[in-house]
Amino acid sequence: xxxxxxxxxxxxxxxxxxxxxxxxxxxxxxxxxxxxxxxxxxxxxxxxxxxxxxxxxxxxxxxxxxxxxxxxxxxxxxxxxxxxxxxxxxxxxxxxxxxxxxxxxxxxxxxxxxxxxxxxxxxxxxxxxxxxxxxxxxxxxxxxxxxxxxxxxxxxxxxxxxxxxxxxxxxxxxxxxxxxxxxxxxxxxxxxxxxxxxxxxxxxxxxxxxxxxxxxxxxxxxxxxxxxxxxxxxxxxxxxxxxxxxxxxxxxxxxxxxxxxxxxxxxxxxxxxxxxxxxxxxxxxxxxxxxxxxxxxxxxxxxxxxxxxx
Numbered sequence: 001x002x003x004x005x006x007x008x009x010x011x012x013x014x015x016x017x018x019x020x021x022x023x024x025x026x027x028x029x030x031x032x033x034x035x036x037x038x039x040x041x042x043x044x045x046x047x048x049x050x051x052x053x054x055x056x057x058x059x060x061x062x063x064x065x066x067x068x069x070x071x072x073x074x075x076x077x078x079x080x081x082x083x084x085x086x087x088x089x090x091x092x093x094x095x096x097x098x099x100x101x102x103x104x105x106x107x108x109x110x111x112x113x114x115x116x117x118x119x120x121x122x123x124x125x126x127x128x129x130x131x132x133x134x135x136x137x138x139x140x141x142x143x144x145x146x147x148x149x150x151x152x153x154x155x156x157x158x159x160x161x162x163x164x165x166x167x168x169x170x171x172x173x174x175x176x177x178x179x180x181x182x183x184x185x186x187x188x189x190x191x192x193x194x195x196x197x198x199x200x201x202x203x204x205x206x207x208x209x210x211x212x213x214x215x216x217x218x219x220x221x222x223x224x225x226x227x228x229x230x231x232x233x234x235x236x237x238x239x240x241x242x243x244x245x246x247x248x249x250x251x252x253x254x255x256x257x258x259x260x261x262x263x264x265x266x267x268x269x270x271x272x273x274x275x276x277x278x279x280x281x282x283x284x285x286x287x288x289x290x291x292x293x294x295x296x297x298x299x300x301x302x303x304x305x306x307x308x309x310x
Contacts, residue, residue: 036275041231041268042169044275045109048303052126055094059087059131069098070147071125072188080129080136087139088131095128100147102235103306105242106266111170112203112242114161116256119174119203120239122146122158122182122190126199138197141180146190146202158182158190163199169231170244172199211259214287217245217252219267221276221294230269230276235309237262237281257284264309267292268302277302279309 038044053068063075073094078087099108100123113119123146129136160180163172180194182202192202217232232245232252241263245252252267261284269276278294297305 035272036270038270039272040229041270042109042171044268044270044299045107045169045171047299048107050097050099050104050108052128053096053098055096057092057094058090059092060089065094067096067098067144069100071098071123072145073127074143074145076140076142079138079140079142080131081139082131082134082136088136090131092129092131092136095126095130097126099124100240101310102240102242103309105240106233106235107303107306109169109171110242111172111174111244112201112240114174117205118241118243118256118258119161119201119205120236120241122202122204122240123192124163124172124199124201126163127197129197136197138195141193141195144192144194145185145188146192158184158202158204160192160194161201161203162196163201165199174201174203212256213259213284215245215254215257215265215282215284216287216289217265217267218250218289218291219252219269219278219294220291221269221278223269223271223274223276226271227269227276228272230267233266233268235264235266237264237310259285265290265292266306266309267294269294275299275302277305279305 038047055065057063057075059080060077062077065073067073080088080092082088099105099110105112105124110124112121125144160177160182161174162177163174165172183191185191190202192200194200219230221227233242234245234254235242245254263282265280265282267278274296275298276294277297278292280290280292282288282290
């Protein structure tokens with residue numbers, strides 16, 4: 001081979017090496033082609049859920065704490081007892097999860113409402129306590145002032161629901177707490193009083209309209225039987241309402257929506273390799289059927305898009 005030909009070959013080889021990274025960077029595909037690390041939307045929500053935060057307190061002292069999300073937690077001295085009903089002293093670890101916006105409720109697989117009802121939530125929180133790995137119980141009333149930015153507008157007549165965690169989805173089901181209360185205090189927002197540990201939801205049930213309509217959502221993703229799971233949700237545009245829709249074959253439904261309800265339909269689906277997302281703004285003034293296109297996305301983009309919905 002002549003030397004000049006060798007030089008041309010070397011130039012072409014170097015050009016090809018430089019071109020390959022450029023091609024890779026220009027690739028706009030959002031799919032890696034690898035299997036997803038989850039096979040259900042509920043497992044996806046395990047990844048997007050808010051992490052539990054921990055606060056350490058002296059159980060022998062009264063405590064007035066600021067939580068990581070900006071709430072104010074007040075505990076009396078000797079508020080906790082062990083499994084034998086004995087008051088504990090020394091250091092106690094408080095575990096907290098706080099969810100104050102509808103879009104965060106969605107990413108935590110938490111409905112603001114029980115099945116077939118429409119509640120506006122001022123905030124959902126979980127509180128636990130332990131000492132040296134042993135679970136404790138609350139023996140005195142505690143108070144949590146919800147952060148003022150957690151609700152769109154103040155409502156009187158707020159009530160407290162207690163949550164029962166399970167293996168299903170949504171991860172918590174709601175029923176009337178029986179004890180405790182939610183009160184609106186001027187300048188401080190919602191004051192939640194409770195005497196148990198667990199999941200709580202300060203809610204308001206609106207009956208603004210006697211006209212009730214049905215929402216039906218038909219997802220269109222083009223993947224057919226390759227879709228292994230799909231879930232649909234409805235977020236209110238102007239309040240903290242977040243509810244799942246009921247699956248009925250290839251469609252999703254929600255009944256008894258009040259006239260004038262404005263919201264955002266969110267559908268999340270997945271194949272074994274692709275994560276899918278579709279959203280649509282709606283306004284309810286009659287029975288409504290929504291055909292919703294789903295697009296391939298990545299987990300970080302899905303989280304960002306949902307957080308930016310409202």
